[in-house]
Amino acid sequence: MRELLRLPATEIAAAVAKGDLSAVEVTRVHLDRIAGVDGEVAAFLHVDAAGALAAARSIDEQRTKGEPLGPLAGVPIAIKDVLTTRGVPTTCGSRILDGWRPPYDATVVRKVRAAGLIPLGKANMDEFAMGSSTENSAFRPTRNPWDLTRIPGGSSGGSAAAVAAFEAPLALGTDTGGSIRQPAAVCGLVGAKPTYGGVSRYGLVAFSSSLDQAGPLTRTVLDAALLHEAIAGHDPLDSTSIDTPVPSLAAEVGRDVAGMRVGVVRELSGEGYQPEVEERFREAVALLGDLDAEIVEVSCPHFAYALPAYYLIAPSEASSNLARFDGMRYGLRAGDDGVASAEEVMSRTRAAGFGAEVKRRIMIGTYALSSGYYEAYYGQAQKVRTLIARDFDAAYQQVDVLVSPTTPTTAFPLGERVDDPMAMYLADLCTIPANLAGVPSMSLPCGLADGLPVGFQIMAPALADDRMYRVAGALEAELDARRGHPLLDEVPAL
Amino acid sequence: MTLLADFTDAVARYEAVIGLETHVELGTTSKMFCGCATEFGAPPNTQVCPTCLGLPGSLPVINENAILFAVRIGLALHSSIADWCRFARKNYFYPDMPKNFQISQYDEPLCVGGHLDVEVDGQTHRVGITRVHLEEDTGKSLHVGGATGRIHGATHSLVDYNRAGIPLVEIVTEPEIRSPEVARAYVVELRELMVALGVSDARMEQGSLRCDANVSLRQHGESRLGTRSETKNLNSLRSVERAVRYEISRQAARLDAGGRVVQETRHYDEGTGTTSGGRTKEESTDYRYFPEPDLTPLALSADYVAAVRYDLPELPAQRRARMAEKFGFSPLDLEQMRNGGVLDRVEETIAAGAPPAEARAWWLNDLARRAAEAGREPAELAITGPDVARVIGMVAAGTLTSALARQVVDGVLAGEGPPDEVVATRGLAVVRDESALGAAVDEAIAANPDVADKVRGGKLPAVGALVGAVMKATKGQADAQAVRALLLERLGQG
Amino acid sequence: MTITRDEVAHLARLARLALDETELDHLSGQLDVILNSVARVREVAAADIPPTSHAVPLTNVFRPDALRPSLAREEVLAMAPAAEEGRFRVPRILDEV
Numbered sequence A: 001m002r003e004l005l006r007l008p009a010t011e012i013a014a015a016v017a018k019g020d021l022s023a024v025e026v027t028r029v030h031l032d033r034i035a036g037v038d039g040e041v042a043a044f045l046h047v048d049a050a051g052a053l054a055a056a057r058s059i060d061e062q063r064t065k066g067e068p069l070g071p072l073a074g075v076p077i078a079i080k081d082v083l084t085t086r087g088v089p090t091t092c093g094s095r096i097l098d099g100w101r102p103p104y105d106a107t108v109v110r111k112v113r114a115a116g117l118i119p120l121g122k123a124n125m126d127e128f129a130m131g132s133s134t135e136n137s138a139f140r141p142t143r144n145p146w147d148l149t150r151i152p153g154g155s156s157g158g159s160a161a162a163v164a165a166f167e168a169p170l171a172l173g174t175d176t177g178g179s180i181r182q183p184a185a186v187c188g189l190v191g192a193k194p195t196y197g198g199v200s201r202y203g204l205v206a207f208s209s210s211l212d213q214a215g216p217l218t219r220t221v222l223d224a225a226l227l228h229e230a231i232a233g234h235d236p237l238d239s240t241s242i243d244t245p246v247p248s249l250a251a252e253v254g255r256d257v258a259g260m261r262v263g264v265v266r267e268l269s270g271e272g273y274q275p276e277v278e279e280r281f282r283e284a285v286a287l288l289g290d291l292d293a294e295i296v297e298v299s300c301p302h303f304a305y306a307l308p309a310y311y312l313i314a315p316s317e318a319s320s321n322l323a324r325f326d327g328m329r330y331g332l333r334a335g336d337d338g339v340a341s342a343e344e345v346m347s348r349t350r351a352a353g354f355g356a357e358v359k360r361r362i363m364i365g366t367y368a369l370s371s372g373y374y375e376a377y378y379g380q381a382q383k384v385r386t387l388i389a390r391d392f393d394a395a396y397q398q399v400d401v402l403v404s405p406t407t408p409t410t411a412f413p414l415g416e417r418v419d420d421p422m423a424m425y426l427a428d429l430c431t432i433p434a435n436l437a438g439v440p441s442m443s444l445p446c447g448l449a450d451g452l453p454v455g456f457q458i459m460a461p462a463l464a465d466d467r468m469y470r471v472a473g474a475l476e477a478e479l480d481a482r483r484g485h486p487l488l489d490e491v492p493a494l
Numbered sequence B: 001m002t003l004l005a006d007f008t009d010a011v012a013r014y015e016a017v018i019g020l021e022t023h024v025e026l027g028t029t030s031k032m033f034c035g036c037a038t039e040f041g042a043p044p045n046t047q048v049c050p051t052c053l054g055l056p057g058s059l060p061v062i063n064e065n066a067i068l069f070a071v072r073i074g075l076a077l078h079s080s081i082a083d084w085c086r087f088a089r090k091n092y093f094y095p096d097m098p099k100n101f102q103i104s105q106y107d108e109p110l111c112v113g114g115h116l117d118v119e120v121d122g123q124t125h126r127v128g129i130t131r132v133h134l135e136e137d138t139g140k141s142l143h144v145g146g147a148t149g150r151i152h153g154a155t156h157s158l159v160d161y162n163r164a165g166i167p168l169v170e171i172v173t174e175p176e177i178r179s180p181e182v183a184r185a186y187v188v189e190l191r192e193l194m195v196a197l198g199v200s201d202a203r204m205e206q207g208s209l210r211c212d213a214n215v216s217l218r219q220h221g222e223s224r225l226g227t228r229s230e231t232k233n234l235n236s237l238r239s240v241e242r243a244v245r246y247e248i249s250r251q252a253a254r255l256d257a258g259g260r261v262v263q264e265t266r267h268y269d270e271g272t273g274t275t276s277g278g279r280t281k282e283e284s285t286d287y288r289y290f291p292e293p294d295l296t297p298l299a300l301s302a303d304y305v306a307a308v309r310y311d312l313p314e315l316p317a318q319r320r321a322r323m324a325e326k327f328g329f330s331p332l333d334l335e336q337m338r339n340g341g342v343l344d345r346v347e348e349t350i351a352a353g354a355p356p357a358e359a360r361a362w363w364l365n366d367l368a369r370r371a372a373e374a375g376r377e378p379a380e381l382a383i384t385g386p387d388v389a390r391v392i393g394m395v396a397a398g399t400l401t402s403a404l405a406r407q408v409v410d411g412v413l414a415g416e417g418p419p420d421e422v423v424a425t426r427g428l429a430v431v432r433d434e435s436a437l438g439a440a441v442d443e444a445i446a447a448n449p450d451v452a453d454k455v456r457g458g459k460l461p462a463v464g465a466l467v468g469a470v471m472k473a474t475k476g477q478a479d480a481q482a483v484r485a486l487l488l489e490r491l492g493q494g
Numbered sequence C: 001m002t003i004t005r006d007e008v009a010h011l012a013r014l015a016r017l018a019l020d021e022t023e024l025d026h027l028s029g030q031l032d033v034i035l036n037s038v039a040r041v042r043e044v045a046a047a048d049i050p051p052t053s054h055a056v057p058l059t060n061v062f063r064p065d066a067l068r069p070s071l072a073r074e075e076v077l078a079m080a081p082a083a084e085e086g087r088f089r090v091p092r093i094l095d096e097v
């Protein structure tokens, strides 16, 4: 039943609501697809078939009883394994949490269930969301459905691959420095990082608390808008959650962009950018011009310092957030021979349970926070953060949204950058500024370069998430119209 | 063997410089950052949730009463309340700390400066307050396999996290205390203040108020501080005084011998009254403080602080001044009542109409003795201020003798009801029936003719034996004065 | 050199990571490269720039002092690598403060 697998979430939900499809049928088809292709793609770490079918049955019951169903009810979804799921394994892609079943659901997971979505299981990821290729998963690397020899991006690579491989119509990812947008870009998907504080972080296992944000990975802009709406909103369990009503995002999809001012960030181009990526990006900008948007070039001079600031702030917070994984209360305990002290067992557990990249970042963060270095590293990075926020503020005086390529290159081959952390870090060059400033940002596909998807990034001011959906919706419609079909129709059959 | 100098010699040669850090558990209903109960004595690990267990994905949210209580404390200590401050993470690994960092405050405490006046032997000592900040408590470890629960030599430990996350204020004094007696009196005064403010039960034996003492010595007249030791976790008033006293003697002996005091943390042994050094670590601890990203800053408005100030109850020092002025109590009276823990009761008794001197006498003498016999505090006795006032009133009215009054109190303490009920059921009123009394007097004269003759002969003191006989016959219910007068009258001496 | 091997070993102790000699050597090199690169943040003259610790301009976010249900103890201890007498069993704790 290939058509069903390729349907946008909105159409699946409509068919379920009408009774043309049962949620159980939809779920079975996706579970079959996972069984068929996930051996190659490795998008999932854990498939919860029983839980998914139970949830689907309850949706079907609700429908038979005539209870109202939400716009995404009955649609299966993949959940990034960094989000806690009650009674369902949550590993964050790490050995240190292998076998842990949380006693509670993340708020976004709770909201997704309440919206009638059907969690299929837990999606693979870079360990503790640290990485841009999902090769840092402690269990296995995920592959890009466009080319199985290439990376699906990261850290939400499993979520992206699941959607691009038609294993799930929707996925939840998290984005600390680009971990939703970069996988979306290299897998030809739509991915959004909401305004910081727009979506609850309760139950999102923290990597970098001041940057982390959960968001949608989908095949269409409308699907993303609906999923974003479903998970957004104030949560009293998260002190950094913003207490304002959730903006209507889906209503923005379908509006025109005539008269909108679109700023092209000068600093996010040039050296290090793959020429075909820049070409696809410029074509898409021109298309927005054709739609009567006003195109302006703007300068954000401090974006050049975003990457180094990020690689100080995120590891610093991570070094503290990950201290709790010590083998005392849950998860792995290693080297407890009855003689070793708690300190030794903690050290052995952490050495055995964490992978190389996690250790690297813990070490960097420990260094940046230690006395004598704090001011020069962490303190200075926090000031850069202020400067980047000011760059955004100044830019938004001139324009409504900012745009850039999402990533400097298309998906690179598996293994190419695993031993070169600095090269790996460059994958997030364009996405990091939005995290540092807390502003919303999304990526949508704007074409192919050598047969691989290219992402188009849109950034908006804080709490103006609706603006980027308006631009993305208009651009997607125009691109699909000119191409004659959605880009994902071109993904090779598995 | 630790050398000790004679304490009196030590303080003659050196000036002791003492600073105290006191941790007070706040008596909030729920914990600092989650909704778990704070009650003491619950079965282990029954008052824990994802947040206070530090489970992955959990987040803290500040308890508004913890802030309120801390501001009350700050205002009562004459501190200035910060109009903007943040929480910080204090990073170090310890098995009783679920996240391996403590949410505390670092360079931006909630309350800065202030003082507490302490009276010792009628002299006032002003102790400067450096800061008051908020933080969370840790869990509690039971050390197994070593000598009687000591950490040293234990083979393993068992951890209960019920206490983890209970709000603590840390109150730090300037190094301005000069003697063990003042150190002790400071803790007494602080404890009383906490109770009066309604912010803590401040029970040292349950650990809800605990002290660390920093002690150093210097030559008299020297302005620079000597090297200090920090003695941790002093759990009783006696410990505070003894530990400081011991440290003064120990450090004096070292300095006398030309040695140096080592800056270190020391443990106090309640049993021996001595302190001992811990394992010295190769490197000094580096707590890598940084602003807590999961909590937003505090920005308490002037209006909020003013409202808290307006609602402050009468403070212990104010109250003592008022009681001295209004009731005529001397400083010594007040010190005794305070040390006896009966100020509240005495005041209630006065409020119910008793003369201050008698109220004081009852609580400090009779009732204190009974409390001591029962192994309790006088304030815990099952008798109220109004009960005592009623008994005092009946004695004054002549309806009770003091001997009868004691029996009435016995009855009240035994749960037989309020004084009037005890008088009625025990039949304790003074016998005023002239004929009954007359009969008893006649009987006594008839039974003791020799004594009667002596009295008739002018040896008036001999009448005492006859009074005793009458009192015995009336079971103490007669008024001895009246009996005496009647006897003398009958024997021709009236 | 931004960081020495000894410093790396010290950091590993602080961070409770029992790294072997090979790992320490490997990591020393990588950390040196990374730290040299991120040190670029120091190029930005920012003496008068306030640091940003939070991406949202929120203050005074409180919860009422009310009870919420705690977890069941069986569920809590079921997660533990070792438990005894209703408590988490942990290896001996060294006598340090």
Ligand SMILES: [Mg+2]
Residues within 6 Å of the ligand: B104, B135, B170
């Ligand atoms: Mg403290």
Ligand SMILES: [Zn+2]
Residues within 6 Å of the ligand: B031, B034, B035, B036, B047, B048, B049, B050, B051, B052, B053, B165
């Ligand atoms: Zn709790």
